[in-house]
Amino acid sequence: MGILSRTSYVIRSKINAILNRSEDPRETLDYSYEKMRDELQQVKQGIADLTTQKKRLEIQKRRLEENVEKHNEQAREAVRQDRDDLATRALEKKQAKMNQIEELETQIANLQETQDDLVDKKNQLQNRIEEFRTKKETMKARYEAAEASSRVSEAMSGVGDEMGDVSRALERAEDQTDEMEARSAAMDELVDTGAFDDAMSDKDAIDRELDSGRSNAEVNTELETLKSEMGKSSADAESGESTEAEATSDADADAELEEMDVSDEDVEAELEELKNEDDA
Structure with missing residues (x-):
């Protein structure tokens, strides 16, 4: 197979594939039905x-037959007048007309035979068209039912074009949401870890931790103060508690407050030192 032949074959194959994809059987059947009609x-x-x-030939034949009858009358009249010459001429015309009538009868018979044949073919074609119309409507109904069933199946299985678009849109929405x-x-x-400092605040992560500690x-x-106050009230209410125990409790509380005060001062000192280092 030559290059041109192969190229022509490939082109015809692709065109045929495109036509098959774009062809609607219902339209094809309707078109075929209209062509038959x-x-x-x-x-x-x-x-x-x-x-x-x-009919034209029959009219012409009828006129010739009238002329034949006329020539017969002419021949009789010529004989009555002893005009054999006129009678002969009339009979010659009669014979010519008779020959024409014979030819017309042959043509008319041939036309009648052709007409009968065409009428038979017309009846056969008409029957075929009626049968095709019935099959066409049946095929169209089957195709529409199959098409509807296919759409429902594609929709339920999610393999159709529109359902595929919906599925892909849903997947994209899920990905974007995630x-x-x-x-x-x-x-x-x-934000919780302090990796992003507040743009409206001058404090950094260390300042926030120190504030939290403070x-x-x-x-x-x-x-501790609340606990001390509650312990003191309970001691006053109880009868039998020794004064020495109250003094010891108060001393312990004072010692704890002093320790906490010292702790706060240490924190403030350390904070000032850090700020001075940042400014330097």
């Missing part, structure tokens, strides 16, 4: 034209 109409038109031609949730969680974690120390101090 057009052919039937052409056959009917041919029969009508043939019948018209036959990414956004992960980003939000990461930002919360970074706040915890103040809470602990207030807690």
Whole structure:
């Protein structure tokens, strides 16, 4: 196979594949049905034209027959007048007309035979068209049912084009949601760990930790004070508690407060030292 032949074959194959994909069987069946109806109409038109031609020949034959009768009368009249010459001429014309009539009868017979044949073919074609119409409607109904079933199956299985687009859109939405949730969680974690300093604050992570420690120390101090006050009230309410125990408890509480005060001063000193180092 030559290059041109192979190229032509490939092109025809691809065109045929494209046509098969774009072809709608219902449209093809309707088109074929209309073409058959057009052919039937052409056959009917041919029969009508043939019948018209036959009628013309029959009219011409009838006129010739009238002329034959006229020539007979002319020949009789010429004989009565002893005009054999005129009688002979009339009979010659009669014979010519008879020959023409014979030819016309042959043509008319041939046209009649052709007309009968066309009428038979027309009837056969009409029957075929009716059968094709029934099959066409049945096939269209089957195709539409199969198409509807296929759509439902594709929709249920998710393999159709539209359902595929919906599935892909859902997957993209899930991916974007997961990414956004992960980003939000990461930002919360970074904020909690102090990785992102507050843009509106001059404090860094160390300042925040120191503030947290100072706040915890103040809470602990207030807690110890509350405990001391509650212990003192209970001692006053109880009868039989020794004064020595109360003094010891107060001394211990004072010692604890002094230790905590010293701790706060140490923290403040260390904080000032760190700030001085940052300024330097």
